[in-house]
Ligand SMILES: Nc1ncnc2c1ncn2[C@@H]1O[C@H](COP(=O)(O)OP(=O)(O)OP(=O)(O)O)[C@@H](O)[C@H]1O
């Protein structure tokens with residue numbers, strides 16, 4: 107018998123272009139969201155840093171809207187979508203010591219479990235596998251249906 111379709115835990119944010127204060131508030135909410143889940147091993151600081159770097163980049167470059175999605179399943183990940191001009195994504199390297207900018211993506215690449223950039227229509231989407239491991243091997247489990255297993 108096929109397994110019933112199960113949905114992962116998901117949280118979404120919509121942030122206006124240029125609204126760095128909203129991006130900061132979303133980062134705090136993201137951190138709160140992570141604290142609700144029981145992790146086996148979790149690098150919360152790096153996960154927050156990833157959120158901050160990607161979302162602030164997106165907010166700076168978006169034309170009008172940034173959409174952020176946290177998905178917690180067997181492979182916890184963050185998707186950051188913006189409707190800006192996009193950029194030529196290559197493996198980020200560390201900026202030279204004298205540079206004032208250009209470190210964010212390199213740092214994200216160093217602490218993430220994986221990172222992927224794509225252009226979807228008029229939008230740029232960066233997907234990052236977060237450095238978080240769930241308490242149990244529960245790929246494809248509906249966490250909302252089993253709050254006791256993961257929450258609190
Ligand atoms: N969402 C995005 N849309 C368009 N360009 C982007 C986006 N994210 C990054 N970039 C481009 O990639 C470059 C490198 O990004 P990165 O975050 O590493 O550095 P930075 O934002 O310039 O500086 P820092 O993050 O160190 O303050 C940016 O300068 C920008 O040109």
Ligand SMILES: [Mg+2]
Nearest residue numbers: 159163210211
């Ligand atoms: Mg940056």
